[in-house]
Protein backbone atom coordinates (compact mmCIF):
# COMPACT_ATOMS: atom_id res chain seq x y z
CA UNK A 1 0.00 0.00 0.00
CA UNK A 2 1.59 3.33 -1.03
CA UNK A 3 2.35 5.88 1.65
CA UNK A 4 0.24 9.02 1.42
CA UNK A 5 2.28 12.12 2.13
CA UNK A 6 0.65 15.31 3.43
CA UNK A 7 2.01 17.92 1.06
CA UNK A 8 0.31 20.93 2.60
CA UNK A 9 -0.35 21.89 6.21
CA UNK A 10 -4.03 22.56 5.47
CA UNK A 11 -4.51 18.89 4.72
CA UNK A 12 -3.61 18.12 8.30
CA UNK A 13 -6.14 20.69 9.43
CA UNK A 14 -8.72 19.10 7.14
CA UNK A 15 -7.98 15.80 8.84
CA UNK A 16 -9.28 17.36 12.07
CA UNK A 17 -12.32 18.88 10.41
CA UNK A 18 -15.92 18.63 11.41
CA UNK A 19 -16.63 16.25 8.55
CA UNK A 20 -13.87 13.92 9.57
CA UNK A 21 -15.04 14.05 13.17
CA UNK A 22 -18.61 13.23 12.16
CA UNK A 23 -17.52 10.22 10.12
CA UNK A 24 -15.28 8.91 12.89
CA UNK A 25 -17.85 9.52 15.63
CA UNK A 26 -20.51 7.73 13.59
CA UNK A 27 -18.22 4.73 13.24
CA UNK A 28 -17.77 4.67 17.02
CA UNK A 29 -21.53 4.84 17.57
CA UNK A 30 -22.16 1.96 15.18
CA UNK A 31 -19.32 -0.23 16.40
CA UNK A 32 -19.98 0.12 20.14
CA UNK A 33 -23.04 -0.97 22.06
CA UNK A 34 -22.78 0.72 25.45
CA UNK A 35 -22.89 4.40 26.30
CA UNK A 36 -19.63 4.16 28.26
CA UNK A 37 -17.82 2.74 25.21
CA UNK A 38 -19.27 5.42 22.94
CA UNK A 39 -18.39 8.25 25.31
CA UNK A 40 -14.90 6.95 25.97
CA UNK A 41 -14.12 6.54 22.28
CA UNK A 42 -15.71 9.76 21.03
CA UNK A 43 -14.07 11.96 23.69
CA UNK A 44 -10.54 11.97 22.15
CA UNK A 45 -12.01 12.61 18.70
CA UNK A 46 -13.92 15.59 20.04
CA UNK A 47 -10.87 16.90 21.90
CA UNK A 48 -8.96 16.82 18.63
CA UNK A 49 -11.72 18.68 16.82
CA UNK A 50 -11.87 21.34 19.52
CA UNK A 51 -8.19 22.13 19.09
CA UNK A 52 -8.45 22.36 15.31
CA UNK A 53 -9.83 25.19 13.23
CA UNK A 54 -11.98 22.70 11.35
CA UNK A 55 -15.46 23.88 12.30
CA UNK A 56 -17.13 26.31 9.87
CA UNK A 57 -18.34 29.63 11.28
CA UNK A 58 -21.95 28.82 10.30
CA UNK A 59 -21.97 26.12 12.96
CA UNK A 60 -22.00 28.84 15.58
CA UNK A 61 -24.65 31.22 14.29
CA UNK A 62 -26.02 32.86 17.45
CA UNK A 63 -29.52 34.06 18.34
CA UNK A 64 -30.44 37.32 20.00
CA UNK A 65 -33.18 35.89 22.21
CA UNK A 66 -31.57 32.78 23.63
CA UNK A 67 -28.68 30.38 23.24
CA UNK A 68 -28.61 28.59 19.88
CA UNK A 69 -28.40 24.91 18.95
CA UNK A 70 -27.42 24.35 15.32
CA UNK A 71 -27.57 20.86 13.81
CA UNK A 72 -24.23 19.95 12.21
CA UNK A 73 -24.55 16.25 11.53
CA UNK A 74 -27.12 13.51 11.97
CA UNK A 75 -27.43 10.26 9.98
CA UNK A 76 -30.78 9.31 8.46
CA UNK A 77 -31.53 6.81 11.21
CA UNK A 78 -30.95 9.60 13.77
CA UNK A 79 -28.80 7.34 15.95
CA UNK A 80 -26.77 10.33 17.12
CA UNK A 81 -26.47 14.07 16.50
CA UNK A 82 -23.69 16.66 16.46
CA UNK A 83 -24.60 20.20 17.45
CA UNK A 84 -22.99 23.62 17.40
CA UNK A 85 -23.98 25.41 20.60
CA UNK A 86 -23.66 29.18 20.94
CA UNK A 87 -24.15 31.32 24.03
CA UNK A 88 -23.98 35.09 23.77
CA UNK A 89 -22.91 36.83 27.01
CA UNK A 90 -25.63 36.37 29.61
CA UNK A 91 -27.50 33.60 27.80
CA UNK A 92 -28.39 30.51 29.80
CA UNK A 93 -30.15 27.16 29.73
CA UNK A 94 -32.55 25.88 32.34
CA UNK A 95 -31.43 22.95 34.44
CA UNK A 96 -32.08 20.11 32.01
CA UNK A 97 -31.45 16.51 30.99
CA UNK A 98 -30.75 14.91 27.59
CA UNK A 99 -32.25 11.44 28.06
CA UNK A 100 -29.15 9.99 26.42
CA UNK A 101 -25.36 10.10 26.67
CA UNK A 102 -23.82 13.45 25.85
CA UNK A 103 -20.44 15.06 25.28
CA UNK A 104 -20.10 18.84 25.46
CA UNK A 105 -16.81 20.27 24.20
CA UNK A 106 -15.63 23.87 24.40
CA UNK A 107 -14.48 25.28 21.07
CA UNK A 108 -14.16 28.99 21.88
CA UNK A 109 -14.77 31.16 24.92
CA UNK A 110 -15.98 29.94 28.29
CA UNK A 111 -19.12 28.31 29.63
CA UNK A 112 -20.10 27.99 33.25
CA UNK A 113 -21.54 24.55 33.88
CA UNK A 114 -23.35 23.29 36.94
CA UNK A 115 -23.92 19.54 37.23
CA UNK A 116 -26.73 18.10 39.31
CA UNK A 117 -27.87 14.72 40.51
CA UNK A 118 -31.28 13.55 41.59
CA UNK A 119 -31.74 12.58 45.20
CA UNK A 120 -35.29 11.27 44.81
CA UNK A 121 -36.37 7.84 43.57
CA UNK A 122 -37.83 9.24 40.32
CA UNK A 123 -41.27 7.93 41.21
CA UNK A 124 -42.91 11.37 40.90
CA UNK A 125 -43.04 12.42 37.20
CA UNK A 126 -43.75 16.05 38.16
CA UNK A 127 -41.14 16.78 40.78
CA UNK A 128 -37.48 16.02 41.43
CA UNK A 129 -35.12 16.66 44.30
CA UNK A 130 -31.80 17.90 42.98
CA UNK A 131 -28.37 18.42 44.45
CA UNK A 132 -25.74 20.53 42.71
CA UNK A 133 -22.58 18.42 42.68
CA UNK A 134 -20.24 20.79 40.87
CA UNK A 135 -20.01 24.17 39.21
CA UNK A 136 -17.08 25.44 37.20
CA UNK A 137 -16.10 27.47 34.19
CA UNK A 138 -14.93 25.40 31.23
CA UNK A 139 -12.50 26.75 28.63
CA UNK A 140 -11.30 25.71 25.19
CA UNK A 141 -10.63 22.01 24.82
CA UNK A 142 -12.64 20.93 27.86
CA UNK A 143 -15.07 18.04 27.30
CA UNK A 144 -17.88 17.25 29.73
CA UNK A 145 -19.13 13.67 29.56
CA UNK A 146 -22.63 12.97 30.85
CA UNK A 147 -24.36 9.60 30.89
CA UNK A 148 -28.05 9.12 30.30
CA UNK A 149 -28.92 10.23 33.83
CA UNK A 150 -26.90 13.45 33.50
CA UNK A 151 -28.48 16.77 34.47
CA UNK A 152 -26.80 20.14 34.07
CA UNK A 153 -27.16 23.85 33.42
CA UNK A 154 -24.93 25.90 31.13
CA UNK A 155 -24.57 29.66 30.92
CA UNK A 156 -22.18 32.28 29.67
CA UNK A 157 -21.07 34.64 32.42
CA UNK A 158 -18.22 36.08 30.36
CA UNK A 159 -18.33 39.13 28.09
CA UNK A 160 -17.41 37.11 24.99
CA UNK A 161 -19.39 34.66 22.88
CA UNK A 162 -19.07 30.99 23.86
CA UNK A 163 -19.03 28.23 21.24
CA UNK A 164 -19.21 24.51 21.88
CA UNK A 165 -19.65 21.24 20.02
CA UNK A 166 -22.13 18.76 21.48
CA UNK A 167 -22.64 15.09 20.64
CA UNK A 168 -25.79 13.21 21.73
CA UNK A 169 -26.97 9.62 21.37
CA UNK A 170 -30.32 10.66 19.89
CA UNK A 171 -31.92 13.28 17.63
CA UNK A 172 -31.62 15.74 20.48
CA UNK A 173 -33.54 18.61 18.87
CA UNK A 174 -36.61 16.48 18.24
CA UNK A 175 -36.69 14.65 21.56
CA UNK A 176 -38.94 15.97 24.31
CA UNK A 177 -36.87 16.19 27.46
CA UNK A 178 -37.02 17.77 30.89
CA UNK A 179 -36.23 21.02 32.60
CA UNK A 180 -36.06 21.33 36.40
CA UNK A 181 -37.08 24.28 38.54
CA UNK A 182 -34.12 24.95 40.86
CA UNK A 183 -36.38 26.03 43.76
CA UNK A 184 -39.47 23.82 43.60
CA UNK A 185 -37.97 20.86 41.72
CA UNK A 186 -40.92 20.98 39.34
CA UNK A 187 -40.24 19.01 36.16
CA UNK A 188 -41.14 20.64 32.85
CA UNK A 189 -41.04 19.32 29.28
CA UNK A 190 -39.40 21.04 26.34
CA UNK A 191 -38.32 20.46 22.76
CA UNK A 192 -35.19 22.39 21.85
CA UNK A 193 -35.41 22.07 18.06
CA UNK A 194 -32.58 23.14 15.80
CA UNK A 195 -32.14 26.83 15.12
CA UNK A 196 -30.81 26.19 11.62
CA UNK A 197 -33.41 23.58 10.66
CA UNK A 198 -36.80 24.21 12.22
CA UNK A 199 -39.01 27.29 12.39
CA UNK A 200 -38.03 27.43 16.05
CA UNK A 201 -39.20 30.94 16.79
CA UNK A 202 -40.80 30.13 20.11
CA UNK A 203 -39.00 31.23 23.25
CA UNK A 204 -37.23 28.48 25.10
Ligand SMILES: [Fe+2]
Nearest residue numbers: 096097098152
Ligand atom coordinates in the same frame (compact mmCIF):
# COMPACT_ATOMS: atom_id res chain seq x y z
FE1 LIG B 1 -27.21 20.16 28.00
